Every structure is written in structure tokens, then in C-alpha cells.
Amino acid sequence: MAAMRKALPRRLVGLASLRAVSTSSMGTLPKRVKIVEVGPRDGLQNEKNIVSTPVKIKLIDMLSEAGLSVIETTSFVSPKWVPQMGDHTEVLKGIQKFPGINYPVLTPNLKGFEAAVAAGAKEVVIFGAASELFTKKNINCSIEESFQRFDAILKAAQSANISVRGYVSCALGCPYEGKISPAKVAEVTKKFYSMGCYEISLGDTIGVGTPGIMKDMLSAVMQEVPLAALAVHCHDTYGQALANTLMALQMGVSVVDSSVAGLGGCPYAQGASGNLATEDLVYMLEGLGIHTYHSCLSMLMFSLVLRAYHDLPHPLTCFSKGVNLQKLLEAGNFICQALNRKTSSKVAQATCKL
Amino acid sequence: MAAMRKALPRRLVSTSSMGTLPKRVKIVEVGPRDGLQNEKNIVSTPVKIKLIDMLSEAGLSVIETTSFVSPKWVPQMGDHTEVLKGIQKFPGINYPVLTPNLKGFEAAVAAGAKEVVIFGAASELFTKKNINCSIEESFQRFDAILKAAQSANISVRGYVSCALGCPYEGKISPAKVAEVTKKFYSMGCYEISLGDTIGVGTPGIMKDMLSAVMQEVPLAALAVHCHDTYGQALANTLMALQMGVSVVDSSVAGLGGCPYAQGASGNLATEDLVYMLEGLGIHTGVNLQKLLEAGNFICQALNRKTSSKVAQATCKL
Numbered sequence: 001m002a003a004m005r006k007a008l009p010r011r012l013v014g015l016a017s018l019r020a021v022s023t024s025s026m027g028t029l030p031k032r033v034k035i036v037e038v039g040p041r042d043g044l045q046n047e048k049n050i051v052s053t054p055v056k057i058k059l060i061d062m063l064s065e066a067g068l069s070v071i072e073t074t075s076f077v078s079p080k081w082v083p084q085m086g087d088h089t090e091v092l093k094g095i096q097k098f099p100g101i102n103y104p105v106l107t108p109n110l111k112g113f114e115a116a117v118a119a120g121a122k123e124v125v126i127f128g129a130a131s132e133l134f135t136k137k138n139i140n141c142s143i144e145e146s147f148q149r150f151d152a153i154l155k156a157a158q159s160a161n162i163s164v165r166g167y168v169s170c171a172l173g174c175p176y177e178g179k180i181s182p183a184k185v186a187e188v189t190k191k192f193y194s195m196g197c198y199e200i201s202l203g204d205t206i207g208v209g210t211p212g213i214m215k216d217m218l219s220a221v222m223q224e225v226p227l228a229a230l231a232v233h234c235h236d237t238y239g240q241a242l243a244n245t246l247m248a249l250q251m252g253v254s255v256v257d258s259s260v261a262g263l264g265g266c267p268y269a270q271g272a273s274g275n276l277a278t279e280d281l282v283y284m285l286e287g288l289g290i291h292t293y294h295s296c297l298s299m300l301m302f303s304l305v306l307r308a309y310h311d312l313p314h315p316l317t318c319f320s321k322g323v324n325l326q327k328l329l330e331a332g333n334f335i336c337q338a339l340n341r342k343t344s345s346k347v348a349q350a351t352c353k354l
Numbered sequence: 355m356a357a358m359r360k361a362l363p364r365r366l367v368s369t370s371s372m373g374t375l376p377k378r379v380k381i382v383e384v385g386p387r388d389g390l391q392n393e394k395n396i397v398s399t400p401v402k403i404k405l406i407d408m409l410s411e412a413g414l415s416v417i418e419t420t421s422f423v424s425p426k427w428v429p430q431m432g433d434h435t436e437v438l439k440g441i442q443k444f445p446g447i448n449y450p451v452l453t454p455n456l457k458g459f460e461a462a463v464a465a466g467a468k469e470v471v472i473f474g475a476a477s478e479l480f481t482k483k484n485i486n487c488s489i490e491e492s493f494q495r496f497d498a499i500l501k502a503a504q505s506a507n508i509s510v511r512g513y514v515s516c517a518l519g520c521p522y523e524g525k526i527s528p529a530k531v532a533e534v535t536k537k538f539y540s541m542g543c544y545e546i547s548l549g550d551t552i553g554v555g556t557p558g559i560m561k562d563m564l565s566a567v568m569q570e571v572p573l574a575a576l577a578v579h580c581h582d583t584y585g586q587a588l589a590n591t592l593m594a595l596q597m598g599v600s601v602v603d604s605s606v607a608g609l610g611g612c613p614y615a616q617g618a619s620g621n622l623a624t625e626d627l628v629y630m631l632e633g634l635g636i637h638t639g640v641n642l643q644k645l646l647e648a649g650n651f652i653c654q655a656l657n658r659k660t661s662s663k664v665a666q667a668t669c670k671l
Binding site: 273 | 553555556557558559582583584585586588589591592593612618619623626629630632633634635662663664666667
């Protein structure tokens with residue numbers, strides 16, 4: 001792949017002046033959105049080429065420097081099932097842990113949870129689904145049985161003061177069951193929330209959803225779980241991810257999962273694309289005048305205090321300006337070169353010479 | 355390219371009320387003109403004709419067929435007369451053609467055109483660079499075409515480029531877009547397509563622009579034409595639908611590039627648009643399977659991969 005250009009973009013007029021920010025009231029759109037960067041885990045897990053531990057660590061460090069506030073780092077799953085995640089302990093231990101940035105890791109079972117905590121994890125992620133068949137095929141049990149497994153993790157997490165995030169897969173459709181009722185998604189989400197997950201990400205696992213279905217699903221879930229605890233995780237398999245995400249934002253959701261360079265494929269549709277690309281999401285959010293970081297005053301104060309006493313590499317500007325699109329593009333370019341693949345981000349395609 | 359998989363995913367249709375979403379959307383398929391015009395590989399006249407025939411059979415009701423522009427400027431469109439004469443003209447389907455000037459208009463009518471398209475912009479610099487005159491002067495040129503069209507009972511559609519941003523001027527004020535659109539409408543264009551020519555727009559900008567234009571021109575006369583250069587096309591289109599727009603331009607297989615951003619992608623892919631509209635319960639009249647076949651056909655002819663995500667998901671690689 002050709003070298004990255006420094007200027008963003010290679011355009012007749014600089015992107016900053018091209019980029020207009022909406023002045024109209026957008027109704028219920030949130031003022032800030034927290035982006036959960038899933039490239040290093042969900043993205044890489046679904047890429048066929050294996051990348052080395054140093055490459056994974058460098059990617060995550062670059063994403064930290066790009067100003068992302070949550071970076072899903074790895075998965076404590078057996079390498080027998082997911083070879084790409086075999087180096088989970090080395091990755092978690094090897095990355096720079098910037099203050100104010102969370103580095104959650106997937107823990108499919110108690111054994112994985114214990115290994116994650118031993119490796120220094122402060123936040124873990126559990127993975128459920130709104131589909132019985134999908135749960136059966138994926139983790140060989142029913143939804144009810146999966147809750148029992150997760151309960152063990154949640155109790156252990158509570159004792160160890162570890163935050164737990166939940167995923168509900170197949171929120172807009174299932175490769176086996178087809179339609180998934182919004183009521184079922186609401187039921188599973190409510191269960192996760194009541195068991196102790198601080199946030200639940202609702203995933204359109206196979207990307208079949210369209211904005212109306214997103215609205216139906218969120219309407220049901222919002223009856224059961226506070227909006228602030230909800231996130232969306234859209235796959236772009238059918239090109240619907242950003243439109244679905246826009247709908248979620250219009251409903252008031254303020255946490256969005258995405259993957260740098262749109263990494264990841266879809267195991268259920270060969271050749272299909274994967275996650276929503278973080279670059280394209282950031283582009284839209286900035287155009288909508290939405291801040292792309294999730295920082296509270298206390299975090300800002302904390303970093304000010306730290307900087308008074310330590311020589312920190314992490315620039316304060318990351319907190320004040322949100323995600324730095326240029327640095328994000330550099331991270332995307334880096335991982336695509338390592339994977340020997342083209343980016344799936346349209347913003348990255350538009351700003352790179354081919 | 356490997357064989358097409360036949361099965362499309364089981365589709366879910368929303369049951370919720372979507373507020374102001376239209377019940378039906380007219381898709382204006384611009385692949386054979388806007389798409390092909392921006393592709394670097396030239397395709398033969400028989401291929402163009404076959405593509406258009408396949409698009410007709412897919413149920414599209416408007417197919418932008420060609421451009422009566424000098425082949426010196428746009429070699430891909432050099433066979434405009436042969437293409438317009440060679441296609442099957444199905445009843446109930448419109449086959450508009452671009453006519454940049456009166457000479458092109460006359461050639462188009464002689465070749466059997468029943469609808470023509472004129473191409474303006476909301477940016478002075480873009481107009482200057484593109485057709486070497488000011489916006490005001492461009493109106494005078496278009497007026498000649500509109501008067502001739504009126505005499506000949508030919509419909510005229512207008513394009514307003516740079517509706518959400520300009521590669522030269524940067525920001526474009528919604529008021530300017532409204533002014534140009536209103537002028538086209540008052541001069542006799544039955545419909546005006548508002549184009550995000552370089553794909554820089556985001557949904558809020560789309561909303562601002564449409565809010566201004568809707569004050570001056572009836573909603574039913576408006577269309578949007580979104581480019582996917584920065585991945586925003588479908589989200590921008592959704593916003594336009596929420597504002598009540600019911601005519602959307604798109605291009606089979608997402609054909610076309612962007613002359614202002616090398617390597618960038620082009621139009622919104624018709625397949626991906628149809629997928630969303632069907633999911634929203636909006637009537638399009640389009641047969642997605644046949645549309646995918648048309649997209650596959652033209653991508654093979656162009657020796658390029660499709661830019662449609664739906665097509666990528668349904669094809670085995």
C-alpha cells in the first residue's frame with residue numbers, strides 16, 4: 001500500500017474548511033458520544049491474517065494516542081478457538097495504559113476472567129445473544145444457561161471491583177433464526193443490566209438491520225434499561241451501519257462501537273465487510289457537531305494533576321479535542337499494511353493516494 | 355468474478371411509525387451516465403445498452419441513459435446517440451439524458467430523447483471551473499434549453515451540484531442552494547436533484563440545506579444525489595427521507611469515482627439504497643435480485659469489484 005499522506009485531505013480545499021458543521025437543532029442527538037473502539041479485538045478476531053503481538057500492541061498504543069477513550073484490547077479465549085487472540089496476556093501486559101482510557105477484554109468464561117484479572121484487566125466483557133439458536137451454536141447452551149455462566153463472572157467481578165460490559169448479539173436479526181423480536185432483545189438486555197453490567201452493547205451481528213428495525217428494537221429496550229447504559233454495535237455487511245447508527249443517535253443512544261479501518265469480516269457471509277469504520281463514524285459525528293470523547297470533569301482534573309507530577313506522553317489535547325482523525329487514519333493505515341489488506345473506511349480511501 | 359449466490363437474506367420490515375418517511379420512493383438510476391462517466395475503463399456501446407436493458411428489467415422507473423456532451427470532454431459518452439437509439443424503451447420508464455448546451459439538446463431530441471437534464475451548481479467557482487461562466491450566465495444558457503424543451507414538450511430535470519460543499523469554495527450556504535434551486539424550478543425544471551458532489555456532507559448539513567430549499571420549492575420537486583466519498587451517503591439519504599424527500603439518485607454497484615479525491619468511491623449504490631428502503635417498508639418497485647445481476651454484469655465488463663455492500667455480501671468471492 002502506498003505511503004500515507006500527511007495532509008488531511010489531499011484536496012483542493014482543506015477538509016477543515018470543506019467540513020461544515022450543522023447549525024440546525026437535531027432534536028434528540030446527544031452532545032457527546034463515547035466511541036468504543038473494537039478493532040483490536042472484534043476487528044482482528046475476524047481477519048484471516050494473523051498479526052504479531054508487537055503489531056497488536058503498537059496498534060492499540062496508536063489508538064490510545066488518537067484519543068479514543070475505550071479500546072477493546074483482546075479476548076481471553078482459548079487459542080484453540082480463536083488463534084488470533086492467543087497472545088491475550090502479552091498484549092494486555094504490553095500496551096501502554098493511558099490514564100482515562102479503558103481497555104476492556106472479552107472473557108467468555110470464569111477461567112478467562114481469572115486469567116484476565118491476573119494479567120491486569122480492570123474491565124471485562126461478556127457476550128450473550130438474543131437468539132436461542134445462535135447461543136446454542138456459539139457456546140453450546142441455552143440463553144438461560146448462558147446467564148448462569150455469566151452470573152459466575154459477574155459475581156467474581158463484583159468482588160474484585162472489575163467493571164463488566166455486556167454484548168447482546170443478533171439484536172437486529174440472526175443468521176439462524178432470522179427475525180428477532182425486540183421484546184426478546186429487551187429481555188436479555190434487562191437481565192444483563194440487572195445482573196450488574198454497567199453498559200450493554202446491542203449488536204447487529206450480521207448487519208441485516210435497517211433504521212426502522214433499529215428504532216423498533218431500541219424502543220423496546222429503552223422501556224427496560226436506562227438509555228445511558230446502552231450502546232450500539234453495527235456491522236456494515238449490507239452497507240447499513242452508519243444509517244442505523246444515525247437512527248440510534250436520534251433515539252438518544254450516546255455510545256457507539258466501531259472498528260478502525262472497518263476491520264473484521266462476517267463469518268456468515270463470505271466476502272462481506274465487517275464493522276462500521278471508526279474513521280467514517282468520527283467524520284459523521286464531527287459533522288453533526290457531536291464531541292467524540294466521553295470525559296468527565298474529574299477525569300480532566302485527574303490528568304491535570306498527573307501532568308503536574310509526571311512527565312506523561314499523553315497530550316492533554318486528546319481530552320479536549322476528542323478523537324484525532326489524522327492519528328486515527330495513521331493507526332488504520334498501520335494495521336492495514338500489517339494485515340496486507342485495503343482499508344474498508346471510505347474516509348481513509350478518500351484521503352489516501354492509491 | 356465468481357458466480358452469484360442466489361439467496362438474499364430474510365428481510366425484516368419495520369413496524370414502527372417512522373414519522374415523515376415517504377411511503378414510496380422513486381429511484382433515479384444514474385449508473386449508466388454519472389457512474390460510467392467517472393469510470394476509467396471505457397465500455398462498448400453494446401455493453402451500455404445491455405446494462406440499461408437489465409436495469410429496465412429490474413424495475414427502475416428512471417434510468418439516466420447517457421450524456422450529449424462532446425466526446426472530446428467525456429470519451430465514455432461518445433456513443434450517446436447509438437445508446438439512446440439502441441436501448442429498449444419500456445413503457446412507464448423514463449430515460450433522461452444530459453444536455454450541457456443547446457447543441458447537445460438538439461442532438462438528443464433528434465435521437466429520440468423525451469427528457470433532458472441540465473447541470474448547474476450552487477458554487478460560483480465550481481461553475482467557473484466546470485463550464486467557464488458565472489452562475490448567472492449559466493442560467494442564461496439553460497434558459498435557451500428550457501425554452502426549446504418547452505416548445506418540443508420535453509421534460510427537463512435540473513441538477514444542483516455542490517449542494518453540501520464545494521471542492522473550491524468549501525462551505526456552501528443553504529441559502530445559495532435554495533436560490534439556485536428556486537431559479538431552476540421557476541425556469542421550468544419539473545424536478546431538481548441536489549447533489550453532494552464530493553460527498554463531504556453529513557446529515558445535519560443535509561437537514562440545514564433541505565430546510566432552506568423547502569422554503570422555496572415544493573418537496574415533491576426535490577431529489578437528493580449523495581456521493582459516498584466519505585461513507586456518508588446512506589446516512590445523508592436517510593436524513594433527506596426523514597425530511598420528506600421522496601426521490602433519490604443512486605448508481606448500480608456504486609459506480610463512479612470522484613475526480614476530486616483520487617481513489618475515493620463514487621455514488622451511493624442502488625442495491626444498498628434498495629435494501630434500506632425495503633427494510634423501512636418503503637415501496638420502490640425494484641427487483642433486488644435483477645438489480646444485483648445488472649451490477650454484476652457491469653462490474654465484469656469494467657473489470658472492477660462492486661462498491662455495493664449488498665452485492666459483496668451476497669456474492670461468494
